[in-house]
Amino acid sequence: MSPDHPPGLDPDRLRELLDRERPGLVHGPLSGRLIEGGRSNLTYAVTDGATRWVVRRPPLGHVLATAHDMRREHRVISALHPTAVPVPRPVLLCEDPENQAAPGAPFYVMEFVEGTPYRTAEQLAPLGPERTRAALLGLVDTLVELHAVDPVTVGLGDFGRPEGFLDRQLRRWGKQLDASRNRELAGIDELHAALGRRLPHSPAPAVVHGDYRLDNVLLGEDDRITAILDWEMSTLGDPxxxxxxxxxxxxxxxxxxxxxxxxxxxxGHPAPAELIERYAARSGRDVSAVSWYTAFAWFKLAVILEGIHYRYTLGQTVGAGFDRIGDLVPVFIEHGLTTLKHGSEEG
Incomplete structure (x- = not known):
């Protein structure tokens, strides 16, 4: 496979499509490369030597179309682009599975946005405490901007089913847990049941990102967020x-x-309490039940990690580090139980 033709993408066919659908956009042969780091959908950087774009497509050989919905991602960034929420400009959506640009899969193209994703504390450290603190507070402020968008006004009024959202989420992740049970996990059923008993009353629905954290945004040279990425779990629900x-x-x-x-x-990373207080002050929302939402996040991640561990035990994972995932699951369960018992882990 030529380095200009990474697996799952044919830049020559992509150029033909763009020339047909967006004439004058591309000014030379396209080359592409896979951007490493994604855990689900595949992301490529493509260029004609002068301008860069990004292509998103489902994993190679995927079977669950609903889990890798390109149209959904394209729709949400198209709706949000005219707002104050920083998202890449959408360029093209191709839903034809017979297309040869990304063989066998729908895909979309968006502008390339300059910025750096920070995934670890070690990567953040060179910024220093003040810049790190400012970046994390900016992460909260941008979340407030997202949740302030009126879904109906931007055409996302039917983007999800907010009624019963938390109950469905809890049931969904409970089923995910059952699907990967192959060992005793002390406390996980207790955590699931306690979350069900204390289900909070959701505020007015908003556009929810679904996986909002620092390594799903790009930071520019001024440490401001230039783009929120990875919208594959977005929906209309409880902000x-x-x-x-x-x-x-x-x-x-x-x-x-x-x-x-x-x-x-x-x-310089702000404590959880400061992030919560800033969100409350800037959004005007009641955050008194935030410990439930935090405990639910611990539960959800415990289930995700257990699923990865289960696939590891079946020999279905590729790469390093999977042998240690299983040891993390009890830690996440314990954090979830502690959070529910003692309230938000503030500071």
Whole structure:
């Protein structure tokens, strides 16, 4: 496979499509490369030597169309692009599975946005405490901007089913857990049941990102967010689920060499309490139930990690670090139980 033709993408066919659908956009032969780091959908950078774009497509050989919905991602960034929410400009959506640009899969093209994704505390450290703090507070402010968007006004009024959202989420992740059960996990059923008993009343629905954290955004040279990426889990639902996940990722795991990346230990990283207070002050939302949402995030990640561990035991994972994923699951369960018992893990 030529380096200009990475697996799953044919830049020559892509140029033919763009010339037909967006004449004058491309000014030379296209070359492409796979951008590493994604865990689900595939992301490519393509260029004609002067301008760069990004292509997103489902994994090679995928079977669950609903889990890799290109039209959904394209729709949400198209709706949000005219708003204050920083997202890449959409260029083209191709839903024809017979297309030869990304063989066998729908895909979309968007503008390339300059910026850096920060995945670990070590990557953040060179910024220093003040810039790190500003970046994380900016992450909260941008989340507030997202949740302030009126879904109906931007054409996303039917983007999800907000009624019963939390109950469905809890049931969905309970089923995911059952699908990967192959060992005893102390406390996980207790956590699931406790979350069900304490289900909070959701505020007015908002556009929810679904996986909102620092390594799903790009930071520009001024440490401001230039783009929110990875919208594959976005929907219309309870905005506090995004906050709970952000808070969860801001709690140090206390595990050296963890295979799950976190920026929480970077010097200058705000404590969870400060992030919660800033969201509350800027959004005007009642965050008194944030401990539930944070505990739910711990539960959801425990289920995801257990699923990865289960696939590892079946020999279905490729790469390093999977042998340690299973040891993390009890840690996430314990954090979830502690959060529900003692309230939000503030500071």
């Amino acid at each position: 506090l689920t995004d906050l709970g996940l952000l808070v969860m990722y801001s709690v140090p795991l206390g595990l050296p060499d963890s295979p799950v990346s976190t920026t929480a230990t970077a010097p």
